[in-house]
Amino acid sequence: MNKRRQLILISILALGLFVLLKSLPDTQCALLHVAHQPVLDRGLEFCGVNEEANFYSPNDLQFPVKAEIKFNQNDGELRLIKTDGKLFYDYEIAVSHTQKVHLHLKQNTGRTDYIHLHPVSDDSGVWHFKFPEEFLKGNPGGELQAYIDFVPLRSGRTILAEAKGTWSHESELRDRVSRNKIVSLTTNTNKTGESATLRFKLSTANPSSILKLKPIMGALGHAVVFSTDLKKTGYAHMHPSLEGQEYESEPTLAFKLKLPAAGDYEIWININDGENDYLVAPLHVSN
Missing domain, CATH: 2.60.40.1930 (Macroglobulin (MG2) domain)
Incomplete structure (x- = not known):
């Protein structure tokens, strides 16, 4: 292959990669990851005028990450696994909305509930989280569906992942009480x-x-x-x-x-x- 054809091939591959990256979603404000232009008021960030969120199934989008989650009585562990089998470490993930990893846990059985947590990574790349007391009270456990969003520093793009597991917790069932x-x-x-x-x-x-x-x-x-x-x-x-x-x-x-x-x-x-x-x-x- 001569140099001209090599340059053409490289250009085509680069364009394809650019289009792929542009198609990755930002779930929180924008339809696509276009130039996000938040509105700032009193030191807080609001979504831009023409920005909207979208409903996504992470597994359908096939992001280059696999999530594995384990639940204990009062806490749990999360692993974010790359396509090469290696883990995402703390230093590889950017801060997004004041946190590095956003973990959404939707409880499907035992009690209808939801919790938004922010796991913290140890030196081995395992992300740890604890259930707050208000989630534990009156919660008998059940099936938890996990959704994770984070932004790798290398790509600067939002990545989504999902996982599911069963959580055992010994407590008499009571509804969550909101203030x-x-x-x-x-x-x-x-x-x-x-x-x-x-x-x-x-x-x-x-x-x-x-x-x-x-x-x-x-x-x-x-x-x-x-x-x-x-x-x-x-x-x-x-x-x-x-x-x-x-x-x-x-x-x-x-x-x-x-x-x-x-x-x-x-x-x-x-x-x-x-x-x-x-x-x-x-x-x-x-x-």
Whole structure:
């Protein structure tokens, strides 16, 4: 092969790699990993005006990583394995929204629940996490579906992974108790494939007090969408857009989402009122 053909081949391969990288998603704000232009307000980051989150199944996208997860009574371990069999180490992963690895655990059996954790790596590349007390209380354990998102320093692209395991925990079943509540959920559309703005009006469960949202992972809240059909794996990880009602006595958080396939979903909102709190609401998507 002469030098001219070599240059042409290299150029074609480089273009193909560029197109592939451009197609990798950012689950939190943008449809694709285009130039992310967040809106900054009071030191917090909100999604840009035309950015929206998407519902993805990590296994369907076939990212170059395999996740293995193990659960103990009060904690667990996560391994992020590259295609060559080596582990992702702490120094290989960038900080994204104040953390290196975002672990979303959706509990499917035993109790309907969700928790957002941030594992910490040891020197051998194993990522460790602990269950908070509010998740352990009244939780008999069950099947946990794990979704992981992180950004390798080398590529600068969001990588998604998923895994599943059974968690055994000896506790008498009780519902999780939230300190706050969702007053209302409104959306401009419920049709699959359309761009929806989901607005959650929030308040404290105690009518005599006021909910003042505090920063959590660099934002005023996070939301995650799961299907209620356990055969349909996948999730959307959303950050709020700035609309001006976030600091009212009954704050409203707005999340933009390209609606997934028709069906029933759960939206879990993670907020900070001084401590972590989780709220859940149903979402129906129609054809």
